[in-house]
Amino acid sequence: MENIRTVVDEVYRSESRRVFATLVRLLGDFDLAEDAMHEAFAAAVEQWPSIGVPTNPRAWLVSVGRFKAIDALRRKERLKEIVSDLAEEVGPALYEMEDRDEAKFKDDDLRLIFTCCHPALATNTQVVLTLREVCGLTTEEVARAFLSSPSTIAQRIVRGKAKIRDAKIPYEVPSPPDLPERLDAVLSVIYLVFNEGYSASSGDALTRPDLSGEAIRLARLLLELLLDTEVAGLLALMLLHDSRRAARSDDHGDLVLLEDQDRSLWNRDQIAEGREIVERILSTGNFGAYTVQAAIAAAHAKAPSSSETDWGEIVALYDILLRAAPSPVVELNRAVAVAMRDGPAAGLELVEAILGRGELSEYHLAHAARADLLRRMGRKGEAKSAYEQALTLAKQAPERRFLQKRLTELGP
Amino acid sequence: MKYICLGYHDEKSWEGKTEADQQAMMDECFAYDDDVLRKNGHFAGGEALQGTESAVTLRFRNGKVDVTDGPYAETKEQIGGILILEARDLNHAIQLMSKHPGVKTSTFEIRPAADISELIRESEKRRSKKN
Numbered sequence: 001m002e003n004i005r006t007v008v009d010e011v012y013r014s015e016s017r018r019v020f021a022t023l024v025r026l027l028g029d030f031d032l033a034e035d036a037m038h039e040a041f042a043a044a045v046e047q048w049p050s051i052g053v054p055t056n057p058r059a060w061l062v063s064v065g066r067f068k069a070i071d072a073l074r075r076k077e078r079l080k081e082i083v084s085d086l087a088e089e090v091g092p093a094l095y096e097m098e099d100r101d102e103a104k105f106k107d108d109d110l111r112l113i114f115t116c117c118h119p120a121l122a123t124n125t126q127v128v129l130t131l132r133e134v135c136g137l138t139t140e141e142v143a144r145a146f147l148s149s150p151s152t153i154a155q156r157i158v159r160g161k162a163k164i165r166d167a168k169i170p171y172e173v174p175s176p177p178d179l180p181e182r183l184d185a186v187l188s189v190i191y192l193v194f195n196e197g198y199s200a201s202s203g204d205a206l207t208r209p210d211l212s213g214e215a216i217r218l219a220r221l222l223l224e225l226l227l228d229t230e231v232a233g234l235l236a237l238m239l240l241h242d243s244r245r246a247a248r249s250d251d252h253g254d255l256v257l258l259e260d261q262d263r264s265l266w267n268r269d270q271i272a273e274g275r276e277i278v279e280r281i282l283s284t285g286n287f288g289a290y291t292v293q294a295a296i297a298a299a300h301a302k303a304p305s306s307s308e309t310d311w312g313e314i315v316a317l318y319d320i321l322l323r324a325a326p327s328p329v330v331e332l333n334r335a336v337a338v339a340m341r342d343g344p345a346a347g348l349e350l351v352e353a354i355l356g357r358g359e360l361s362e363y364h365l366a367h368a369a370r371a372d373l374l375r376r377m378g379r380k381g382e383a384k385s386a387y388e389q390a391l392t393l394a395k396q397a398p399e400r401r402f403l404q405k406r407l408t409e410l411g412p
Numbered sequence: 413m414k415y416i417c418l419g420y421h422d423e424k425s426w427e428g429k430t431e432a433d434q435q436a437m438m439d440e441c442f443a444y445d446d447d448v449l450r451k452n453g454h455f456a457g458g459e460a461l462q463g464t465e466s467a468v469t470l471r472f473r474n475g476k477v478d479v480t481d482g483p484y485a486e487t488k489e490q491i492g493g494i495l496i497l498e499a500r501d502l503n504h505a506i507q508l509m510s511k512h513p514g515v516k517t518s519t520f521e522i523r524p525a526a527d528i529s530e531l532i533r534e535s536e537k538r539r540s541k542k543n
Contacts, residue, residue, distance in 0.1 A: 118502075120502060166524060168501040168524060169501065172503065178507075
């Protein structure tokens with residue numbers, strides 16, 4: 001009995017959200033599917049000790065969940081219409097205990113991801129829906145991750161599901177012409193989740209590991225379902241960033257710059273996997289912005305020490321990135337790389353050109369970069385006011401402490 | 413399922429176009445309405461609106477109805493027309509309106525029609541009881 005419980009728990013961990021995804025398609029409703037999924041697992045605990053663990057647990061759970069849901073609906077009079085529709089669709093298949101349609105199951109996972117990331121939903125809503133419905137985080141876990149209250153998150157989720165239902169957002173994988181754009185939206189949600197975990201937008205801790213791990217898991221799932229170079233590129237990017245987690249902050253929770261990090265703390269397995277993916281994609285000649293960003297991260301990761309970093313390669317990659325995904329932030333990052341390759345004066349010129357255009361004026365890292373370059377050029381007074389400006393804009397405690405430390409080091 | 417599409421555009425920018433440009437634009441839009449929407453049963457109604465110079469707004473203020481000249485809000489973009497679309501679901505509605513030539517010069521707001529038939533039935537019941 002003990003053993004079965006463990007087995008069910010493991011199946012729950014690995015399959016519950018995928019069972020859920022299929023039940024949403026069969027029952028046409030998120031909440032019905034959630035209840036049905038839980039009923040199915042309860043049934044598993046009851047029945048598997050005597051019937052044994054099914055060869056295809058997922059199929060068994062889907063069948064039982066569907067059966068129990070329709071049964072429950074029958075008992076509710078006002079839902080007669082829904083039941084008759086479902087009964088028409090399902091018919092004799094209702095009693096099939098083994099549905100071997102693996103391809104359909106795979107599509108259900110995709111349907112779920114694309115529905116949660118539908119552009120008709122606000123980005124915030126896409127993020128929490130994805131974490132809750134695809135990753136299976138509880139409302140409390142999502143709330144903790146975003147430093148929000150469970151009731152706020154719960155409300156956002158309820159409203160999101162209501163919009164899906166009321167506006168009739170269909171439960172489907174986007175058609176080929178729409179797929180690239182819709183996939184972009186999914187990738188940006190995944191990356192948002194990762195960044196929230198990698199460098200928390202506010203609060204005391206520099207990183208919130210759970211979210212980064214979820215994002216990586218999501219990207220792996222998506223890659224399994226959809227072979228696409230940008231999905232792989234994003235996975236590589238996140239693995240390479242995540243590999244530096246242990247070295248990014250010191251014992252006091254303070255920021256450690258890339259150039260000062262103890263590289264022996266970097267996760268070699270993640271680096272190896274990230275680099276392998278990057279090399280594989282680049283060799284196809286068909287890649288996008290995430291892959292280029294991953295290539296830049298790989299260039300850093302392969303340097304045994306900060307001084308051995310190939311800044312020339314990095315600047316060249318930024319040149320490519322600027323063509324693929326031009327943005328002031330990319331320009332800023334390129335400027336920092338140029339400074340490393342050609343000296344601070346060259347970088348400063350580029351940073352000031354961006355700020356001079358009126359761009360990134362509210363971005364604390366732009367001012368911090370400018371401050372750093374001025375500091376390296378011995379222009380203390382100007383460096384100090386730039387650090388002060390960065391401080392007024394920085395929200396994260398460890399980043400603020402770092403900027404304050406630089407300011408203090410510059411003296412009176 | 414019914415979706416109401418509200419087309420917002422900048423009246424001045426439309427007036428600023430040459431007649432030839434305006435006609436070309438209209439031809440494209442009407443062709444889409446006929447050949448794609450009406451032909452395939454997606455066109456459930458629609459009206460172009462006269463410009464905001466003919467608009468009148470009613471508001472209840474200080475216990476009475478206030479009639480003022482002009483549209484509801486003085487925004488740069490104003491409603492130029494409404495289209496009642498019949499589509500399978502939201503993705504379908506988005507697909508149909510994304511390909512509408514009007515989207516090049518107008519902003520389309522898509523609103524699912526609300527099914528208030530239950531509310532109407534209940535209201536009829538209440539009103540018949542009173543009588």
